[in-house]
Amino acid sequence: MDYDVAVIGAGAAGIAAARRLTDAGRSVIILEASNRVGGRAWTVELSGMALDMGCGWLHSAERNPLVAIGREGGFTIERGPTAWQSQWRDLGFSPEERAAAAAAWQALEKRLRANPPASDRASDALEPDGEWNAYCQSLSGYLNGAPLERLSVADFLAYDSAATDANWRVHEGYGNLIGAAVPDVTLRLSTPVRRVALTSEGVRLETDRGPVTAGAAIITVSTNVLAHGTIAFGPEADDHLHAAAQLPLGLADKLFMELHGNHGLEPETHLLGDARNDETGSYYIRPLGRPVVEGFFGGKGAVVIEQAGLLDAFTFALDQLSSLIGNNIRQHLRPLAASSWCHTDWVRGSYSHALPGHADARTVLARPVGDRLFFAGEATHQSDFSTAHGAWESGLRAAAEVMGSAG
């Protein structure tokens, strides 16, 4: 046996699992298909700024274990309010409209809790022809990566009930924080696992760089990677692959635009592009005081910009911003970087949501197969799915299961 445990995937879940196992004296190998660690936690350095293409917010920050890990690692954690609910200078979205839109979302949440539709389909609780339905859809896009039609009410409420309002950031980048937490183990990058087979003693993994044997494997790849059959398993994992298909990744993407010259935009402010358009971008202006606008697209909006391609996506964002601020802003904004998570090999989407009627798929996906195969990753968390800390905690859970099963 080459190792006690093989961890498939070096995202937040895989890194957490590997840390816990090495702390307990187990020999561990991490097999990562891409050429970097972090997965959906990915910071790029551009124009002297650490920009997060994936996770950026330490959600539920008071109970988020990555806050303490970041501080121990010397990262600068920024507490404090977010600008999401504000609209800079009330442009295009008056305080009265904002109050009405927020009330419509709260009323929707109240109906979901008090009188959930029998279909478990969140869109069935929308007010027929409600004035702010497009706004509610765009919020669902940001939160769940998916429109309300594809969203399980029970699953959404499990997240919503557990999450707190504290959303913090890390100056050096959330991706860098998570990447810095990789323990001292054997790490093989650019090594996709193609097949996982049970043997009499443990598991045998076929990779592009030869086989690896271990006592057990922890599988942390995304649900879209699992459901697409990227890794071949024996029939013992059929239920897991089926559960993964009920927990697809929704889509969310970011567009960063650099600010130049005398633009007049104030730091830590925000603009919603068009509250009546369910494909609208949400623009965080000068986050952490930086000369950048961070556009965020979710659900339908993210699908549209990925289909449109980079050039049209930036044009759409610039059009939305100039229609609010004025045409002059165009000369101060330069496209800098954009994510394309649907087209990112080895991830294929942004974060998981349960399809209507399938909230219980998370329990199935998290279940071990005997004492050999253990599943982690954000989608296996019962309440903090779709987050980096949920992924992290799932890795700790899987590591504890491996150690428990080994007696």
Ligand SMILES: Cc1cc2nc3c(=O)[nH]c(=O)nc-3n(C[C@H](O)[C@H](O)[C@H](O)COP(=O)(O)OP(=O)(O)OC[C@H]3O[C@@H](n4cnc5c(N)ncnc54)[C@H](O)[C@@H]3O)c2cc1C
């Ligand atoms: C645009 C965007 C914004 C987000 N914003 C936030 C946020 O603000 N706050 C927050 O908490 N969360 C946010 N998230 C979600 C968060 O990033 C993820 O939930 C979390 O990082 C997932 O971690 P994971 O370990 O479960 O999966 P992943 O990060 O996907 O890790 C799985 C790893 O497995 C590897 N892999 C895949 N196939 C194979 C194979 N065959 N062999 C070997 N390796 C393989 C992949 O390359 C990947 O590195 C955001 C995500 C996106 C995309």
